[in-house]
Amino acid sequence: MTETKTPEANEDALMALDVHECFERLTKPWTLHAPDSETGHIVARLMPALLPELRDAVFGGMESTGGSASFGARLPISDGALDLYETIDQQIAEAWASAFPGQVPTVDVPERLLSQVVAVAKQDELVTVLVAEQRVEHGGERDEHWWVERKPVEFTLVALLRRWVRQVMEFFNPPRTREIAAPCIQCGVEWAARTSGGEHVPYRVFVFVQDADRCSCEIRCFACGGSWGPGLFQFVAASLGESTARPHLTDSPSEP
Numbered sequence: 457m458t459e460t461k462t463p464e465a466n467e468d469a470l471m472a473l474d475v476h477e478c479f480e481r482l483t484k485p486w487t488l489h490a491p492d493s494e495t496g497h498i499v500a501r502l503m504p505a506l507l508p509e510l511r512d513a514v515f516g517g518m519e520s521t522g523g524s525a526s527f528g529a530r531l532p533i534s535d536g537a538l539d540l541y542e543t544i545d546q547q548i549a550e551a552w553a554s555a556f557p558g559q560v561p562t563v564d565v566p567e568r569l570l571s572q573v574v575a576v577a578k579q580d581e582l583v584t585v586l587v588a589e590q591r592v593e594h595g596g597e598r599d600e601h602w603w604v605e606r607k608p609v610e611f612t613l614v615a616l617l618r619r620w621v622r623q624v625m626e627f628f629n630p631p632r633t634r635e636i637a638a639p640c641i642q643c644g645v646e647w648a649a650r651t652s653g654g655e656h657v658p659y660r661v662f663v664f665v666q667d668a669d670r671c672s673c674e675i676r677c678f679a680c681g682g683s684w685g686p687g688l689f690q691f692v693a694a695s696l697g698e699s700t701a702r703p704h705l706t707d708s709p710s711e712p
């Protein structure tokens with residue numbers, strides 16, 4: 457009876473955004489229509505522009521602390537925000553380079569580079585950017601070894617912008633996930649790590665993403681970005697084999 461589905465948590469809502477709507481969210485304050493946490497009624501909330509918001513999360517508060525700290529030695533306050541900001545900044549530069557081959561950018565603020573890309577490129581224009589994957593060998597063992605692999609991945613422009621919107625929104629409001637104790641069926645990656653206080657904290661990359669009702673609405677791989685909806689859960693289970701995924705898959709509701 458209770459309709460608590462968050463429109464924004466729904467992958468379809470994000471998939472409906474076009475290049476210009478994504479650009480607006482990344483660069484300008486925008487309106488989110490989502491249920492109020494107490495009443496459940498859909499309310500409109502003004503959201504900050506995502507890229508400046510992420511930049512503030514990297515260095516936030518440093519300017520306002522005053523004091524004698526050197527501005528040349530600004531330290532990021534959030535490793536996670538820094539990683540994501542640098543990744544998107546780099547990918548915007550790569551998208552710009554492919555939209556303006558052989559030219560040199562005259563601006564360096566990512567929002568302005570992006571506005572130039574959006575002005576000339578088509579929705580379905582193919583853009584190749586480097587995607588970093590953290591890889592591990594012998595995870596959890598004494599000789600565990602971490603490294604970062606950068607691979608070129610091709611996206612349409614609109615898919616790339618939706619990816620950035622989703623990554624920044626999920627940075628501020630992480631989806632509830634449940635780990636699947638198996639490697640991704642698409643890329644084979646099982647573990648990644650986030651840096652916290654100089655330590656590598658490993659986490660599984662192959663997960664169920666759960667909506668507000670704690671129903672599993674998607675299987676996702678944080679390494680390759682692969683995504684499988686409920687209609688493909690049986691396929692994923694079959695790909696994984698009986699032993700690992702089946703117990704997890706059967707305890708999620710089968711009704712949509």
Ligand SMILES: [Zn+2]
Nearest residue numbers: 640643677680
């Ligand atoms: Zn994967």
